[in-house]
Amino acid sequence: MQAEFNHFNSSSTFALEMGGELPSIQLAYETMGKLNAQKDNVVWVCHAFTGSHEVSDWWQGLVGSGKLFNPENHFIVCCNILGSHYGSTGPLSINPLTGKPFYHGFPTVTIRDVVNSFELLRKHLGIDRIKTCIGGSLGGQQALEWSIIQPDLIENLILIATNAVHSPWGIAFNESQRMSIEVDPTWKESQPRAGIEGMKAARATALISYRNYETYQITQARQENTTGESLRAISYQRYQGEKLAGRFNAYSYYILSKMMDSQDVGRNRGGVVKALKSVKSKTLVIGIKSDALFPIVEQEYLAKHIPGASFQVIDSLYGHDGFLIESGLMTKAIRLWQKLLRLEVNPMADFFKELEIRHISYAS
Template identity: 75%
Template sequence: MLNTSIFKHHAPFKLEAGGVLPEVELAYQALGQLNTDCSNVIWVCHAFTGSQDVADWWQGLVGKGKLFDPEQYFIICVNVLGSHYGSTGPLSINPVTGEPYFHTFPTITIRDIVNSFDLLREHLGISKIKTCVGGSLGGQQAVEWAISQPELIENLILIATNAQHSPWGIAFNESQRMSIEVDPTWTESHPLAGINGMKAARATALISYRNYETYGVTQARREEGLDKTYRAVTYQRYQGEKLAQRFNAFSYYVLSQVMDSQDVGRGRGGVINALSQVKAKTLVMGIKSDALFPINEQEFLAKHIPGATFQALDSLYGHDGFLIENELITKAIKIWQKFIKLDVNPMYSFFKALEDRPRTLVAHD
């Protein structure tokens, strides 16, 4: 990928589950210029099959003239451990054996990813982060970082994410892993092992990323004979093939387990106690139609992070709305930024003016 840099940590990296990576490489992109006092850092955490190329997958928010403009900010996005886009993952060479990890890649967690980020942060000389933002798996990383280092992040933006991955979400992920496991090639040590199983897994995932209404609109049935393939059928197959062109089953399997690992309360006296440690000014956004990360999970975050603001978004696109609804998200963040610049709590000040209306900022199409 253009503009990608590689950070190399040539020392053992201990993992939360007890394993060790002999060394770590992180692929990242940095846009803009870091100022002398590190007051312009925007750290974006990507989602499940995302990459460090944030200006590509979040082009509605990142770029010249956009909310996060490289001419104003130093924007950094790092490919997470276990992924496919240049960071240490299952297809990387294990320096001990001289062979790719494949099935031997150790168990990693959200905390391991955040700890690896911190190595890069120190290497780059970044002493503080103005804004850390992420959606879905990226939001899991962002909230974990804000808890593990409360003084580091000034502003925290969490979208369609949670503090602890739900049994519902874990069940979806296990169903996808089962699809990969029944692929007869999955036992092989080869970059394309399990690829057809991953196509089926992606089709399952897509159902949780969207919802009933989404399919009713975007894949609506047409007047056609039984000799024609339904639009929803071709769409599911297309999405599986599309992912197979850019990803691998090993990383998919590993990162689904990473998502399952999310539990900010582990070893911290529970989730509520952990969230109470966040000191960043926090905006939490949830999508009303999200079936995978239901909006009550974001309401929980906002309730237990001190001083947090909650904003609900109306979107047809379910969980994927965090990648699609750029105008709504931009509007929400700008409203929130206006109030924090005034050093007042928008949850109070905005709704004080609206008297007894519900304490939720609602953005509509």
């Protein structure tokens, strides 16, 4: 079934959590399938950092004909987030107040702002209830935040390789990437390609956090009698930087890294634990055993404090990127959870009674 691409436009001023505002917003989004008469077949997919609304391209293993989320049965929605590069209002968009692109003048956008924009699109599409909301990494941060802002909206919540609060470790990685962009001599300019060389270096840094030691040992193994530029790890890092530079911009990269840093579901809500306990959705949390950026203790913490949550671990070579690569394993995990929901069984309940709270600072 063919995907449909559309734009939603709101001419009203869009207030932002950190005090700024956008004069108006545009959201690019993709839908697959049809909303049924009961309006109970909605699957909303939240995309990750440099992802797009074209979920059928980047999550083919999970979304599509004959897949776990099949447009023949589901109405699938994926929206490009504010600040991104793929058609929603972002730094390269024209500011209606000046008639020029925002560039460096684009305001700070948080996860909560993204979810509030989703609310506008949801109402525009006539969606009263979301059957399943799923997201990994930055997308998981959005899905979790939405389940707290609108606790009666999402029936089934699937959180993959994500967290309740972005860690100092994750923030440090993001700041290192922003520093790479800032030292690009073009970064201070107001032009579409500003900072692009710095972004290449930033992407190379990010990739190390998305994978791990074992991944590189196998996928970028040294070949006999090679050195210098012919080393596979060197060419791979440079290739990934060039690849992103061909499809993204440094302004969006910078803004979205700060958006990820903004993740703290307990902000102005009485703390993280209180916020997580307000989640009413039936929740599956999936962690990746080899994830270095969003380590598995963060998913354990989510599952311990979200009422009735189930928790599953995927063993993948690919670290954090496993949530994009291991579609077969994730499909098995989600299908098992769906089966257990029908049987009203949570096999992990006893496990979390014994689980030590490792992130004590999150429990404020």
